[in-house]
Amino acid sequence: xxxxxxxxxxxxxxxxxxATVSRAMNDSGPVSSEARQAILKVVSSSGFxxxxxxxxxKTARSHTIGVLVPSxxxxxxxxxVTGIEHAAEQSGYRVLLASSRYDTNKxxxxxxxxxxxxxxxxxxxxxxxxxSQALQLLGTTKSPFVLMFNPCNQTGxxxxxxxxxxxxxxxxxxxxxxxxxxxxMIVGKLSDSDRSVERSxxxxxxxxxxxxxxxxxxxxGFENPDPGTQIAELNRGLRSPTAYxxxxxxxxxxxxxxxxxxGKKIPDDVSVVGFDGITIGxxxxxxxxxxxxxxxxxxxxxxxHLVARIDKGESVSNLVLPYRIRQGESWGRLTANHL
Amino acid sequence: xxxxxxxxxxxxxxxxxxATVSRAMNDSGPVSSEARQAILKVVSSSGFxxxxxxxxxKTARSHTIGVLVPSxxxxxxxxxVTGIEHAAEQSGYRVLLASSRYDTNKxxxxxxxxxxxxxxxxxxxxxxxxxSQALQLLGTTKSPFVLMFNPCNQTGxxxxxxxxxxxxxxxxxxxxxxxxxxxxMIVGKLSDSDRSVERSxxxxxxxxxxxxxxxxxxxxGFENPDPGTQIAELNRGLRSPTAYxxxxxxxxxxxxxxxxxxGKKIPDDVSVVGFDGITIGxxxxxxxxxxxxxxxxxxxxxxxHLVARIDKGESVSNLVLPYRIRQGESWGRLTANHL
DNA sequence: ATGAAAGCGCTAACAA
DNA sequence: TTGTTAGCGCTTTCAT
Numbered sequence: 233x234x235x236x237x238x239x240x241x242x243x244x245x246x247x248x249x250x251a252t253v254s255r256a257m258n259d260s261g262p263v264s265s266e267a268r269q270a271i272l273k274v275v276s277s278s279g280f281x282x283x284x285x286x287x288x289x290k291t292a293r294s295h296t297i298g299v300l301v302p303s304x305x306x307x308x309x310x311x312x313v314t315g316i317e318h319a320a321e322q323s324g325y326r327v328l329l330a331s332s333r334y335d336t337n338k339x340x341x342x343x344x345x346x347x348x349x350x351x352x353x354x355x356x357x358x359x360x361x362x363x364s365q366a367l368q369l370l371g372t373t374k375s376p377f378v379l380m381f382n383p384c385n386q387t388g389x390x391x392x393x394x395x396x397x398x399x400x401x402x403x404x405x406x407x408x409x410x411x412x413x414x415x416x417m418i419v420g421k422l423s424d425s426d427r428s429v430e431r432s433x434x435x436x437x438x439x440x441x442x443x444x445x446x447x448x449x450x451x452x453g454f455e456n457p458d459p460g461t462q463i464a465e466l467n468r469g470l471r472s473p474t475a476y477x478x479x480x481x482x483x484x485x486x487x488x489x490x491x492x493x494x495g496k497k498i499p500d501d502v503s504v505v506g507f508d509g510i511t512i513g514x515x516x517x518x519x520x521x522x523x524x525x526x527x528x529x530x531x532x533x534x535x536x537h538l539v540a541r542i543d544k545g546e547s548v549s550n551l552v553l554p555y556r557i558r559q560g561e562s563w564g565r566l567t568a569n570h571l
Numbered sequence: 572x573x574x575x576x577x578x579x580x581x582x583x584x585x586x587x588x589x590a591t592v593s594r595a596m597n598d599s600g601p602v603s604s605e606a607r608q609a610i611l612k613v614v615s616s617s618g619f620x621x622x623x624x625x626x627x628x629k630t631a632r633s634h635t636i637g638v639l640v641p642s643x644x645x646x647x648x649x650x651x652v653t654g655i656e657h658a659a660e661q662s663g664y665r666v667l668l669a670s671s672r673y674d675t676n677k678x679x680x681x682x683x684x685x686x687x688x689x690x691x692x693x694x695x696x697x698x699x700x701x702x703s704q705a706l707q708l709l710g711t712t713k714s715p716f717v718l719m720f721n722p723c724n725q726t727g728x729x730x731x732x733x734x735x736x737x738x739x740x741x742x743x744x745x746x747x748x749x750x751x752x753x754x755x756m757i758v759g760k761l762s763d764s765d766r767s768v769e770r771s772x773x774x775x776x777x778x779x780x781x782x783x784x785x786x787x788x789x790x791x792g793f794e795n796p797d798p799g800t801q802i803a804e805l806n807r808g809l810r811s812p813t814a815y816x817x818x819x820x821x822x823x824x825x826x827x828x829x830x831x832x833x834g835k836k837i838p839d840d841v842s843v844v845g846f847d848g849i850t851i852g853x854x855x856x857x858x859x860x861x862x863x864x865x866x867x868x869x870x871x872x873x874x875x876h877l878v879a880r881i882d883k884g885e886s887v888s889n890l891v892l893p894y895r896i897r898q899g900e901s902w903g904r905l906t907a908n909h910l
Numbered sequence: 911a912t913g914a915a916a917g918c919g920c921t922a923a924c925a926a
Numbered sequence: 927t928t929g930t931t932a933g934c935g936c937t938t939t940c941a942t
Contacts, residue, residue, distance in 0.1 A: 235631070236689075238919055249929045254921060261922090262927050279711055284688040285627045286919030289934050292574070294624065296667075304649040304656075305850070314643045317670055326684060328635075329668040331656055345665060349623040350575075372618055485854045492856055511644075512851060515824045517831055577935055588913045593937060600938095601911050625935030628918050 237280040246270040257282050296326045297538060298346030300356040302334045306482055307510040308527050309357065312380060315531025316355055323539045334359055334424045339366035347373060353538045357381045360426045376541045378534040383430050390537060390548045392530045394555040396427050399523040400434025402557060403505055407475045408442050411566030412503060415439065416447040416473035418483050428479045431507060435477055447473050463490045474502055474570045475563065481506035481513050481522055488562065499564035509558055518561035526553055576619040585609040596621050635665045636877060637685030639695040641673045645821055646849040647866050648696065651719060654870025655694055662878045673698055673763045678705035686712060692877045696720045699765045715880045717873040722769050729876060729887045731869045733894040735766050738862040739773025741896060742844055746814045747781050750905030751842060754778065755786040755812035757822050767818045770846060774816055786812050802829045813841055813909045814902065820845035820852050820861055827901065838903035848897055857900030865892055
């Protein structure tokens with residue numbers, strides 16, 4: 233593992249000082265054309281490349297942002313990271329990526345790593361904003377950060393999200409308007425996600441407002457969810473749900489599969505709606521009814537805003553983006569078919 | 572933007588030298604318990620955290636690997652990155668992420684960025700291994716890297732992939748064995764991906780071997796593919812394909828949607844098979860027949876191997892992992908139904 | 911067990 | 927237009 237060429241060697245071989253090389257490489261000051269040519273020649277023959285680490289140490293700026301999401305396997309986060317990465321790249325920033333797998337210890341250690349490596353800022357989605365040690369840790373630093381997806385309750389930091397409770401309320405109300413009364417909710421571990429908590433609040437509120445008692449909130453695991461058994465169980469019997477409200481599209485997809493396998497037709501026998509609006513939901517057959525979060529836009533906004541805070545001292549800001557109800561084919565009216 | 576606490580201040584306030592602080596923080600040498608306690612006190616009261624940049628400069632090691640994939644929106648890459656990230660984290664490495672959007676210029680600039688920031692190694696998927704400027708650039712450096720997904724033709728670097736041609740051949744042969752003769756192939760821009768080129772070679776080989784002439788290879792865009800129109804067109808008329816071989820699962824999903832919308836039943840009227848084996852394909856209805864690439868494993872292997880090369884000087888290695896044919900519900904026998 | 915000191919590769923202020 | 931110089935924050939010999 234031989235050492236890299238350094239600015240010092242280039243300077244020497246080009247017969248100039250390192251300051252001149254630096255100026256030439258960065259276009260940061262006057263350089264005579266003779267000097268520039270001599271330097272360029274050495275550079276191209278030696279494969280010299282300014283050492284970013286040296287620069288970072290000197291300038292105390294890494295031009296790197298730390299990004300922490302629960303998982304890349306849920307397209308909602310992959311899309312958000314896509315948005316972040318593109319926006320960051322456009323502003324001359326790099327992305328240091330970590331995923332937590334919904335594990336709060338990993339959240340903390342990821343943030344710790346980001347801090348050690350002196351990222352200029354962070355964008356993160358934590359399990360539960362209200363009880364996040366990672367956020368608490370961040371609070372002890374002066375690193376600017378943007379919370380993404382998490383409902384924002386406290387002030388003092390930036391965030392971008394949608395109104396999860398309201399969207400869930402609207403979705404479930406729409407189900408009720410279609411005649412459904414026995415509406416179950418499928419949710420990942422509630423303790424794993426404050427979004428799910430908000431969504432179930434919206435669900436319960438919609439039922440309550442219509443004088444309906446909840447059929448039940450079914451908790452299943454998050455990664456590789458297999459709600460099959462629970463659903464099959466719930467689904468047995470005469471009083472089985474006529475509609476399922478799933479806390480995420482990923483869960484909805486599994487739910488549909490489980491229902492179909494147990495002989496149900498969607499949406500004729502039972503309606504299913506999801507939440508998130510992942511792109512692939514549109515391609516399913518039936519396509520998924522859901523509340524669409526503008527994930528990529530959220531990522532773009534988060535990155536742009538963070539960069540503005542870093543570069544221009546812009547102040548903290550909380551953005552609540554509109555969601556959109558996607559009228560998919562996976563829900564329908566309650567009919568005689570439902571007994 | 573106030574400056575961080577530095578090791579120098581900690582040393583001063585603890586009444587020791589910076590060398591002792593360094594030893595204490597890193598457990599890298601003897602430190603008396605009095606010294607340690609004094610240091611710990613200052614550290615916790617000041618929120619001191621060793622500056623990774625300073626360390627990187629001194630040690631000439633970043634413990635960072637650069638990861639470049641075409642897009643995170645295709646779950647195949649999201650899964651691979653997931654594997655990389657977890658394996659890297661376990662070995663004490665961080666991930667600097669970039670995506671190319673299948674743009675070779677971005678491939679080059681991403682690699683350039685990685686090099687400037689002195690990543691210890693790289694893992695990448697390029698559009699076309701044979702004509703990659705990014706790879707060429709890497710060749711001029713001594714940075715270890717691992718190619719992922721790309722078929723490996725040259726030697727001199729590490730890679731992990733599957734045999735795309737063979738898998739495609741097997742898939743299309745299976746279609747033929749099911750009685751299909753009019754088999755079309757749907758592919759993203761061929762110039763965008765050497766995998767697609769391999770896969771279409773496998774497709775053509777299977778047809779040739781059975782004395783069948785290709786119905787046609789239909790090129791569509793990669794991101795947000797909407798092959799609807801082309802397929803609708805191809806699908807008109809009596810001699811329309813009875814089976815579609817799609818170069819990726821994402822394409823297959825769009826294709827199924829387009830076919831269903833034009834009134835076809837899958838697999839009764841027409842069979843569709845994909846390629847990649849993204850998880851969600853199993854949840855579709857009908858579930859997707861496809862060749863499964865072990866994407867996450869590939870990521871894990873790539874990361875572990877890269878780290879071994881970096882840390883233990885392990886030598887270059889090319890791994891071809893087995894693929895697996897997933898017997899989905901989206902294909903069937905040719906019947907009278909097909910005219 | 912500890913500290914002094916050198917230096918990693920760079921930028922930027924300053925002097926020339 | 928150029929060069930000298932002083933660090934940026936750290937690790938790591940080498941003495942003590």
